[in-house]
Amino acid sequence: MQTFFIVAILVLGFLITFQIAKASEYVGIMRGEEKARKQTNKINAFLLLVFLIAGMIGVYYCNERLKGKILGAPASDHGVHIDNMLYITIGITGIVFFITQIILFWFSYKYQESDTRKAYYYPHNNKLELIWTVIPAIALTVLVGFGIFYWFKITGEAPKNAMVVEITGSQFKWEFRYPGKDKILGKKYFKKIDDAANNPLGQLWEDPANHDDIYVSGEPMHLVLNKPVKLVIGAKDVIHDVGLPHFRLKMDAVPGTPTTMWFTPTKTTKQMKEETNNPAFMFEISCDQMCGKGHTNMRGEIVVETQPEFDAWIMSKKPKYFAAFPDKDPATQKADTAKAAVAPVAMNTMK
């Protein structure tokens, strides 16, 4: 019923508008088309001026309302570069925006049709055209210069001391792998992926580098404050994208083509909680490349902490190798021998 009323009101409103529009056309013809046209011309010219002023106020108001909601200070060194570049660009384009929009609507208003003025025949002026070719070219050279300078800083080789973390996307979750004590990620092959056999990433167990690799999923990725980290990014099924809004970074995760990205976190999660006054704060990993129906909720988390905190966390993790081959686990071996000596019966029930 409610829907019916809304539709009825809309239709009615439309009919009234249409009748007025129709009537104004007839009135125009009766009063003399030329005269009516000139009057509407004045109204529209005035409205263009109103639009300019209201628009400028709107731009200011919008900025006041929303500037507090964009992410705050960046939490990585690259993020600082990116924000710098952003502000340089906002500065330059902002000036151009205001100048050109004001000129556009002001000219439209000022040079509205008038019986007392004749249009000025002005087909070209080489000097003017040269000026507005050269000035944008210079401005853009500045932007390209800064842009490429920062771009190479960000995309350059990761520092030697960077820790390595592998991140793998699949519909619709993120999985992480740490290289363990040898600091080398073991080789993997997608055909070996088998969740049931405790090998969700397809690690090749014959590669000894895999034996100490630590697999993490269903909990946040942990990173160390002020320590560069190189992410090795992959995907299992479709293209995903590792988006780190607080660090201002992003890189696609492409099945079959590993990608990398490095940065240095400069704020701990604890610090951010205080800065944002939000005890629930977490660094988030968003998927930024459309990946299917769960794209919206493909969320991961990152904890940035101090080195001792990180060490304690990573020590609590066991390599996946031991889950796949429990008999190779020194812990179980120790337990085995211990238990074998003390309670052989209990061991039997466990197996």
Added chain:
Amino acid sequence: MSEALQIHPEVAVGHDAHHNGDHGHHHQSFITKYVFSTDHKMIAKQFLITGMIWAIVGGLFSVLFRLQLGYPGQSFPILETFFGHWAEGGQIKPEFYYALVTMHGTILVFFVLTAGLSGTFANLLIPLQVGARDMASPFLNMLSYWFFWLAGMVMLASLFVQTGPASGGWTMYPPLSGLRQASLGSKIGADLWLVSMALFIVSSLMGGLNYISTILNMRTKGMSMTRLPLPMWAIFFTAVLGVLSFPVLLSGAILLLFDRNLGTSFFLSDIVVNGEILPNEGGSAILFQHLFWFLGHPEVYIILLPAMGMVSEILSVSSRKPIFGYMAMLGSLFAIAILAFLVWAHHMFVTGLNPFLGSVFVLLTLLIAVPSAIKVFNWLTTLWRGNIRFTPGALFSIGFVSLFISGGLTGIFLGNSTIDIHLHDTMFVVAHFHIVMGVASMFGMFAGIYHWFPKMYGRYLNSTLGYLHFWVTIVGAYLIFWPMHYQGLAGIPRRYLDKSSWLSFNGFHDLDKMITVVSIVVFAVQLMFVFNFFYSIFKGRKVTTTNPWGANTLEWSTPINPGHGNWEGEIPEVHRWPYDYGKDGRDFIPQTEPIGANESQH
């Protein structure tokens, strides 16, 4: 009509004398006049009306997904009534949402702004403005429309299949679009999308070759290339872009069809989907993106250039002044057309692209800003000291310039790879391309419709409704897309249908609601325009003079309702450029008027 003779305009003029008007007097059945017509004007109307129908469908889809974005979690029972299990409980399911988004993009980019815009105005204006009786090949032209229609029918059919239409985004990146297991829309819907696109490309090629050959070969006597009105140049470059880049998309679409149906591995490698290990190895998912964007980027200009051309023409006519810097306008169109081919990888800065290659694309991308700036300053100077008549067409042209500035400047953010790292695939991108490519081109199209409607139907559109249409649309467009940039700066990814589970993206509820309400209003006003359009075809105020806007170009030298063949009698000869407005104290001097003995030089 004898095309062999038409190729040389000088010869053709003599030939046309005894030939004139024949076509107008042929007895034509309904089928040959309205359905399988070879008259370029009728084909233009077919493109326009088909485009408008698609625009309503595509626009409605955006209203539906805006409902979800503005009111996530709220139930709209009416949705279930219409869409059944796709909107169970009155809530849009994710699969439905992504189908809507994908179809909205595909329909608006290809069917509305490519076929509806350049198909309409290239067909309508080329013969009328260069002085020809029809296109170089009217039959091919007719086929071009009907292939477009067929492409549309296939796409339409895909909306009704059990598993829904393609839903991998309008860019259709594999593997998502290549794997049936990966999403509902990647089942038969994706095949239909690819087939539809292949048909569309055939249509676009036939149209484009026709536009190029007509503009190059069939200009009337005296119509040298530098006397062409700017819409002709714009459409010419558009057609060249289309002819050179659409085949690359065709190759991408066909290879993807192979991957989907014949077990090839062009784009697939190392895939485990839903626990199933696929045999494909050695393909590259990124290869598709190169093929796609090699068309996809020129496509942006395929959409925008005709709008630029028409806006140049309309601004000049309505400010009663010549377009400022004709040669610079032409040069900048040329520069944009060349650069359009050299910037595609700026859509791929974060795909793992070689950083050095990335920096080259940054340079080339930002270079486009130079010809774009020239165009803007030339439009501004065209208005300067003019005597502007604000017809609805003129207002939409001014709106176009405003939107082009706003959207063009945000392009400088995204084209700079450093900033793109943060803004890539966020709502900032959505705001940027909707303003500069979507709404701006739409404004160019509206400007063209209001301006040339009298030529198409011999009647005017109701201008009060036209003014209302303009004001609501421009205010609405800015209200919708300006604040959206802030969502992007906050890092909100595109294609997120519900942000409530995110800590970082959760602060924009009020904004999303506002955008949704405004987009419904704007959509309603577009429906009003459509009503105005169809009403005015039959009941609009009649045009009583052949040249209602006091314009110089050739189309206004034809009868009010030109028949097939356009001019009764000989095709007029051209003696001057099309922008002699306000020269030597005269309001306007048509192109057909010989240069006077003591006329001043420009």
